[in-house]
Amino acid sequence: MNNKPVKIVETALRDGHQSLSATRMRTKDMIPVLEQIDNVGYHAVEAWGGATFDSCLRFLDEDPWERLRTIKKHLKKTPVQMLLRGQNILGYSHYADDVVEEFAKRSVANGVDIIRVFDALNDVRNLECAMKAAKAAGAHVQGAFVYTISPYHKDENFLKVAEDLISLGADSICIKDMAGLLAPYAAFNLVTTLKSKLSVPVEIHTHYTSGMASMTYLKAIEAGVDIIDTALSPFSGTTSQPPTESMVAALIGHERDTGIDLDAFGPLADYFNEVKKNLAKDFNLNTNISIDPKVLSFQIPGGMLSNLVNQMKELGTEDKYAELLKEMPKVRAELGYPPLVTPTSQIVGSMAALNVTLGRYKMIPTQVKDLVRGKYGRTPAPIDPEILKLVIGNEAQIDHRPADDIAPQIESLKQKLAEEGFPNASIEDLLSYAVFPDVALAYFKKHR
Numbered sequence: 295m296n297n298k299p300v301k302i303v304e305t306a307l308r309d310g311h312q313s314l315s316a317t318r319m320r321t322k323d324m325i326p327v328l329e330q331i332d333n334v335g336y337h338a339v340e341a342w343g344g345a346t347f348d349s350c351l352r353f354l355d356e357d358p359w360e361r362l363r364t365i366k367k368h369l370k371k372t373p374v375q376m377l378l379r380g381q382n383i384l385g386y387s388h389y390a391d392d393v394v395e396e397f398a399k400r401s402v403a404n405g406v407d408i409i410r411v412f413d414a415l416n417d418v419r420n421l422e423c424a425m426k427a428a429k430a431a432g433a434h435v436q437g438a439f440v441y442t443i444s445p446y447h448k449d450e451n452f453l454k455v456a457e458d459l460i461s462l463g464a465d466s467i468c469i470k471d472m473a474g475l476l477a478p479y480a481a482f483n484l485v486t487t488l489k490s491k492l493s494v495p496v497e498i499h500t501h502y503t504s505g506m507a508s509m510t511y512l513k514a515i516e517a518g519v520d521i522i523d524t525a526l527s528p529f530s531g532t533t534s535q536p537p538t539e540s541m542v543a544a545l546i547g548h549e550r551d552t553g554i555d556l557d558a559f560g561p562l563a564d565y566f567n568e569v570k571k572n573l574a575k576d577f578n579l580n581t582n583i584s585i586d587p588k589v590l591s592f593q594i595p596g597g598m599l600s601n602l603v604n605q606m607k608e609l610g611t612e613d614k615y616a617e618l619l620k621e622m623p624k625v626r627a628e629l630g631y632p633p634l635v636t637p638t639s640q641i642v643g644s645m646a647a648l649n650v651t652l653g654r655y656k657m658i659p660t661q662v663k664d665l666v667r668g669k670y671g672r673t674p675a676p677i678d679p680e681i682l683k684l685v686i687g688n689e690a691q692i693d694h695r696p697a698d699d700i701a702p703q704i705e706s707l708k709q710k711l712a713e714e715g716f717p718n719a720s721i722e723d724l725l726s727y728a729v730f731p732d733v734a735l736a737y738f739k740k741h742r
Contacts, residue, residue, distance in 0.1 A: 296489065296518035297549045301337035303375060303497070303523045304538060306566060307365070308340040310529030313501065314581055315573045317349035321361045323569045327562055328368030334562075335554045336372050337521055338408050341365045342401075343376030347384040351726065351733040353577075357741070359404055359722040366405025373407035373434070379636065380413040381420040381697050385729040386637045388669070388696055390703040391423045393728050398427035400722055412438035412470055414638040417671030418458040419695040429463045436497065437464030441471040441484075442633035443593060444626075446675040449487045456488060466495040466521075471510075472635045473589055474503030474533075478513040485517035497521035501533055505585045508536045508544070515550055526559065528566040532583040539563065592619050593626070598639045605647045614650045621646040628681045629665060630673025641665050655684050668692040703728060716742060 311319035324341075331339060342362050350358040366374055381388045383397050401409065409428045413420040416439050428435045437459025439452055456467045469476070469484065476484070481498065488496050498514045498521070500507045511522050523535050530537035539559045545551050574581045594602070606612045625646045632638040641661045648657050664670060666677055668691040682691075692699070707728050711719045716738055719727070723742070726734040 296520065298520070299553050300515055300519075300541075300545060300550045301521040302538060302542070302552055302554065303338045303340055303521060304331065304334070304336045304526065305340045305523050305535050306526040306529040306538075307331075308342060308344055308346055308377065309499075309523070310525035310534050311570075311573070312345050312349075313534035314529055314532065314583060315570060316577065316579055317345045318353060318573050318577045318579065319569065320354050321356055321364055323573070324365065325368065327565050328365060330558075330562060332369045332372050334372075334558045335552075338373040338375040339365075339369060340375040340377065340410075340523070341369075342374065342406060343378055343384060343410075345384075347726075348730055348733070351730055351737050355737070355740070357722075357737070358726065359400075362401070362404045362406065374405055375408040375410060375436075376401060376406045378409050378411050378424055378428075380411055380424050382414075382637065383424075383729050386640075388420070388700060389728060390700040391697055392702040392704045393707075393725070394423045394697075395427040396704065396721065397725050397729075398424055398433070399431045400725060402428065402431035402433045404722070406433060408434045408436060410436040410438050410468055410470075412440055412468075412635075413671060414440065414635050415632055415671045415673060416440055416455050418455060418462060420671050420697070421459065422462055422695070423697065425459075425462045425464065434465045435463060436466045436468050437462065438468035438470040438499075440633040440635050441469050441476050442473070442631075443475050444631040444674065446631050447633075449484050451674075452484060453487055453491055456492060460492065460494060464494065466497060467492060468497040468499055469514075470635075471498070471500040472633075473593060474501040474505075474507060475590065475593060476500055476510050477506055478509040481510045482513040482517045485514045485519045489518045495520040497523065499523040500535065502531045502536060502585060503533050503589045504587050508540065511536055511541060512544065515545070526566050527563045528570045532585055588619075592622055593634055594619075594622060594639070594643070598634065598643055601640070602643050602647060605644065606651075609647065609651045611651045617650045618646055621650050625649065627675075628678040629662070630677045631675045632665070632673055637661070638665070638670070655681070658685055666691070669696050671696055714738075 347358040350356040383389055411421050411424050425435050439455040496519050498519050500510055524538040524541050525535040527537040527539055542552050542554050542556055626642050644659055645662050663685055666685040707724055711727055
């Protein structure tokens, strides 16, 4: 039985504001308290990756690499953690191996200590390249599997993914529950299964969307989980993680007490309350997000629900929202039960929106065709045979690692950047351009 103190990863600087403030926290909002955060005694601070890279360039007029270096400069004792989408890096499609390798290498060189790597389909072939490169660069590599519910997702399936990740060199394993679907007793059983078979630390990441997250963490802790992801209270709850302060308080005096001083959080919470208010004002954000247990039947992550509502409005069919919610699980089953996380959540969501607007599979987006072709990897269940025929006809599905079909990209990217007027771009700028060409160019034209 695990009776070591529970370790805490603080997510306020990445997933907390990504979930509650549309990823709009600026580097200048972080700097004043980074040294205080460094002294709390966290296992790590998740501060980079996910949507922060895109948001820096697109909305905040910031260089994401500069943000990383700044954070690292102030966090002298606490490891900096990032979230990486495997072969998708931080974008929405697969990139060539040379780009993935270079991105992992430069992330570590600029200050990342722990890289959490996941793939939307839990296809570990899409994680090989990123994990090897991150290991070679000296990072702690955390292999994550995406938790979801379906007839094809049982504890033994998740254990198999975890074992595959360890065989690729994972130093720890993360249960990544992006939609808040993991119930307390299910978490107890899953963690028990993992801890009985794995020799590396196990971390749990969930969202409060369904209202169960703190209970889920408590049962996971009872089952021996090593690390939990929490967010300082202003950036916690609803579609974010459980509050750091509450989880630390809940364990005081218990054999797995975190050992962190509760008083360390007061000034930080006061500070971030102001930051959150300012972000809402400066970016006109609705931060009044409520808990939505309906996620348990629709399995749609919170952020995605609001996107779907907008999509339906644009199509002039918001009156069909109830139909859409019924259509989502149908489409998901037909497309092989992919977990609903970027980019598969957008793919399934768009298909469902088009189905209720124009009729079922009357118009099929390229991304849906690519998912069915196998270009994103292997779906957890086979694609429904009728849908397969409808979407790609007699075309064969690919059965190899999708990135094997992508030629190296770095040299051609250098050439394109030179043609755009940046012949001496740094490798970091080249990588920004690789992942988000349009927004990166706009940024370079203004700042380089």
